[in-house]
Amino acid sequence: MNTSFNGLAVLGAEPALPHRLRLGQHNFPSWERYEAAFRDIFERQYYTNHGPLAQALEQRLAERLRVGHAICVTTATIGLALAAQALGVKGKVIVPALSYVQTAQSLAWAGVEPEFCDVCEESGHLTPDSVAPFLRDGVTGMLAVNLWGGAADIRGLQQVAERRGIKLYIDSAQAFACEIGGKAVGGFGRLEVISFHSSHILGAAEGAVVCTDDDDLAAHVRNIRSNYGMGRPVPVGKTGNGRLSEAQAAVALMNLDDLPELLARNHRQFEAYRSHLEGIPGLQLVSPTGVSASNYQNVVCLIDAQRFGLSRDVLISVLAAENVEAVGDLGIGAEWRKAGSSGTVLPNAERWCKSVLQLPIGAQLDEGAVERIAARIRLAQRHAADVARKLGG
Amino acid sequence: MFSKTQPSDLAMFGGSPVFDTIRSISNLVRPDIERFLAYSKIFHDARQYTDHGAVERELERRLAQFHHVKHCVSFAGGFWGLVMSMKCLALPGRTEVVMPSLTYRRLADIVAWAGLVPHFCEVDPQTLSITAEKAASCVNENTALILGVHPIVNCCDVEGLEALSAQTGIPLLFDAVESVYESYRGRKIGSCGRAECFSMQSSKLFNAFEGGYVTTNDDALAARLRDMRHNGLRQDGTHDDIGIDAKQNEIHAAMALAALDDVDDQVERNRRRYYAYQRLIPTVPHMRLVAFDESERCGFKNIVVELLDGWPVKREHVLAILHAEHMLSRPYYFPALHQKRTDYPMVWGDLHATEDLAQRFLMLPCGHFVDEADVESVVATLRFIHAHAAAINERFPS
Numbered sequence: 029m030n031t032s033f034n035g036l037a038v039l040g041a042e043p044a045l046p047h048r049l050r051l052g053q054h055n056f057p058s059w060e061r062y063e064a065a066f067r068d069i070f071e072r073q074y075y076t077n078h079g080p081l082a083q084a085l086e087q088r089l090a091e092r093l094r095v096g097h098a099i100c101v102t103t104a105t106i107g108l109a110l111a112a113q114a115l116g117v118k119g120k121v122i123v124p125a126l127s128y129v130q131t132a133q134s135l136a137w138a139g140v141e142p143e144f145c146d147v148c149e150e151s152g153h154l155t156p157d158s159v160a161p162f163l164r165d166g167v168t169g170m171l172a173v174n175l176w177g178g179a180a181d182i183r184g185l186q187q188v189a190e191r192r193g194i195k196l197y198i199d200s201a202q203a204f205a206c207e208i209g210g211k212a213v214g215g216f217g218r219l220e221v222i223s224f225h226s227s228h229i230l231g232a233a234e235g236a237v238v239c240t241d242d243d244d245l246a247a248h249v250r251n252i253r254s255n256y257g258m259g260r261p262v263p264v265g266k267t268g269n270g271r272l273s274e275a276q277a278a279v280a281l282m283n284l285d286d287l288p289e290l291l292a293r294n295h296r297q298f299e300a301y302r303s304h305l306e307g308i309p310g311l312q313l314v315s316p317t318g319v320s321a322s323n324y325q326n327v328v329c330l331i332d333a334q335r336f337g338l339s340r341d342v343l344i345s346v347l348a349a350e351n352v353e354a355v356g357d358l359g360i361g362a363e364w365r366k367a368g369s370s371g372t373v374l375p376n377a378e379r380w381c382k383s384v385l386q387l388p389i390g391a392q393l394d395e396g397a398v399e400r401i402a403a404r405i406r407l408a409q410r411h412a413a414d415v416a417r418k419l420g421g
Numbered sequence: 422m423f424s425k426t427q428p429s430d431l432a433m434f435g436g437s438p439v440f441d442t443i444r445s446i447s448n449l450v451r452p453d454i455e456r457f458l459a460y461s462k463i464f465h466d467a468r469q470y471t472d473h474g475a476v477e478r479e480l481e482r483r484l485a486q487f488h489h490v491k492h493c494v495s496f497a498g499g500f501w502g503l504v505m506s507m508k509c510l511a512l513p514g515r516t517e518v519v520m521p522s523l524t525y526r527r528l529a530d531i532v533a534w535a536g537l538v539p540h541f542c543e544v545d546p547q548t549l550s551i552t553a554e555k556a557a558s559c560v561n562e563n564t565a566l567i568l569g570v571h572p573i574v575n576c577c578d579v580e581g582l583e584a585l586s587a588q589t590g591i592p593l594l595f596d597a598v599e600s601v602y603e604s605y606r607g608r609k610i611g612s613c614g615r616a617e618c619f620s621m622q623s624s625k626l627f628n629a630f631e632g633g634y635v636t637t638n639d640d641a642l643a644a645r646l647r648d649m650r651h652n653g654l655r656q657d658g659t660h661d662d663i664g665i666d667a668k669q670n671e672i673h674a675a676m677a678l679a680a681l682d683d684v685d686d687q688v689e690r691n692r693r694r695y696y697a698y699q700r701l702i703p704t705v706p707h708m709r710l711v712a713f714d715e716s717e718r719c720g721f722k723n724i725v726v727e728l729l730d731g732w733p734v735k736r737e738h739v740l741a742i743l744h745a746e747h748m749l750s751r752p753y754y755f756p757a758l759h760q761k762r763t764d765y766p767m768v769w770g771d772l773h774a775t776e777d778l779a780q781r782f783l784m785l786p787c788g789h790f791v792d793e794a795d796v797e798s799v800v801a802t803l804r805f806i807h808a809h810a811a812a813i814n815e816r817f818p819s
């Protein structure tokens with residue numbers, strides 16, 4: 029390993045990777061499998077509107093997740109927006125201030141106001157203690173979030189929801205194939221929404237599934253989306269298009285076939301990060317918490333700028349020069365800032381937003397990439413003062 | 422081949438259906454698979470499957486060129502393109518959208534998703550569409566937007582509506598889902614009003630599996646729509662107050678490009694089907710084909726007929742008979758939107774012309790699965806219904 033000072037691309041060395049490595053899982057079938065699947069679709073001439081592949085996908089998801097209903101839609105945000113309407117939440121709904129922007133955004137489409145809530149300092153997730161101060165009048169629901177292959181204290185939140193008579197549902201965009209106490213994510217709360225965006229483990233380019241055991245709720249969601257003869261027709265306030273096409277279903281089904289290998293690869297890469305990032309001062313790798321099984325689809329670190337010697341944002345620039353896409357709270361940080369501007373103090377969300385660093389894990393990492401990325405991070409820490417002089421940070 | 426001689430031969434009454442498989446009003450056009458795969462290879466090699474990759478960017482460029490307009494912003498579906506455009510264009514502090522009631526069954530829902538209130542106007546009985554005159558009578562101090570909707574055959578009163586918009590200062594948006602290929606007074610649809618919205622769902626002219634797009638010459642509007650479809654996230658990390666995830670993915674974009682490559686050939690095939698109907702519908706008494714205005718560019722995709730005074734069988738019975746023959750004919754925009762129950766507010770006045778027109782028209786099978794021999798069978802069935810009207814009517818409980 030080159031540990032010399034000039035081993036960093038920002039200081040003129042060769043980048044750690046020859047091509048830019050993007051964040052995200054980006055699992056996708058080989059060309060041969062893709063071509064065969066799409067020749068079949070063109071042969072069948074069934075393109076969308078709950079075709080045979082979408083039906084097969086819904087059935088396999090319901091079996092795997094052990095839920096009564098798996099309803100596929102075109103994106104997770106649209107799934108959450110349809111869910112809010114079907115659940116009939118009104119007034120205010122609690123959401124963690126640490127989440128992707130889609131969580132709170134989905135509420136706006138149902139005319140509901142987000143009540144931003146702080147997260148647990150250690151886990152970055154919601155717990156009964158973190159939501160307690162926010163259970164005010166006018167709160168009718170709680171939209172919990174399972175982030176980064178980990179989970180909120182869902183069982184604890186479920187008890188809170190029951191005691192208070194409010195509706196708990198869950199943005200599990202990042203949590204496909206995770207388990208809580210041995211039970212698959214998808215079966216908790218009134219419903220859960222899991223994303224099939226390319227950046228998550230079960231990619232469909234774009235897509236999502238709404239899961240629930242509640243027959244009435246399922247009928248309602250299906251009738252908003254278009255039910256295609258699935259279950260009974262029920263009147264809905266307004267419909268909202270969100271179909272998953274046969275193209276999206278085909279890719280999701282192939283990735284579902286590959287799931288054991290994808291999980292094993294993620295776990296291998298995650299453990300490689302763990303061992304190669306070990307002992308770097310000011311850098312803490314976040315292990316998935318709250319789950320009995322993780323999909324290890326995200327690698328998240330907390331950077332203590334004082335101890336590391338560089339700010340998180342300077343480290344992102346260092347990695348960009350190495351052809352490694354790393355991000356901080358992009359798409360996440362806006363919520364606590366908005367909450368903060370209205371006077372609410374959310375210290376834990378703020379700490380997470382300011383120190384979180386997300387690193388690539390997934391299909392596009394070659395053998396040895398993790399080691400090379402970690403080595404450059406270690407170098408950046410060792411030579412923090414020189415990097416800071418160069419980049420002014 | 423149509424071979425029925427008496428009403429009991431109709432599938433409705435125990436005979437065998439004319440078609441083994443469904444002939445519907447959905448286009449379901451099949452682009453060339455090799456072209457689709459060639460476009461797919463681009464994103465597959467780049468290993469980027471969504472989030473505005475090379476194929477989607479090429480699609481937007483090609484569609485802007487096709488519509489003679491500066492910007493095309495693609496969406497996961499036409500529904501969300503319309504919602505976002507309305508959110509951008511509606512005048513602040515006002516709530517009403519002037520629009521026809523005789524139109525797409527989900528259009529009022531789309532207005533409600535945008536947080537606005539449909540204010541329904543009448544349509545012109547000749548064109549079946551909104552006109553400046555009909556819209557003007559609904560414009561008031563609370564009008565936020567005028568939604569010009571093109572009918573299924575030909576275009577609406579584009580210049581009149583543009584003049585009304587200029588005169589009142591109320592923005593004009595077009596729902597151009599059914600007029601992808603058309604021109605209005607020689608001008609390509611796509612650059613009219615402030616923006617125009619299109620769908621690429623598989624039943625439409627362009628089959629992209631699913632998808633939609635918005636065209637506009639307005640730089641700021643295009644830029645904002647690009648942020649909004651991607652959860653409102655801007656390049657600098659801040660975000661728009663309004664957003665959703667409604668991005669078009671690369672697979673759908675590859676399909677759309679293959680469909681675009683094929684569109685002139687498709688329109689030629691559509692024209693042949695339309696000409697077959699044009700030749701044969703006059704053999705059915707009390708029925709009129711709604712004609713394409715061939716002095717303009719036409720996509721010839723949809724076939725609409727009117728049941729004239731004297732047509733002897735109720736339209737719902739005609740539809741039931743056709744469905745049993747596996748001809749998935751549909752009524753033309755029935756019920757009208759103001760006649761449906763919703764849980765959001767709607768505004769309308771006297772719409773008796775709309776209500777009358779909503780009873781009179783049928784959409785007949787068309788698209789990729791229908792050939793000229795099928796057209797003959799469909800028209801023969803209609804002729805048969807007319808010829809045996811009395812016996813057929815007796816078989817329906819009154």
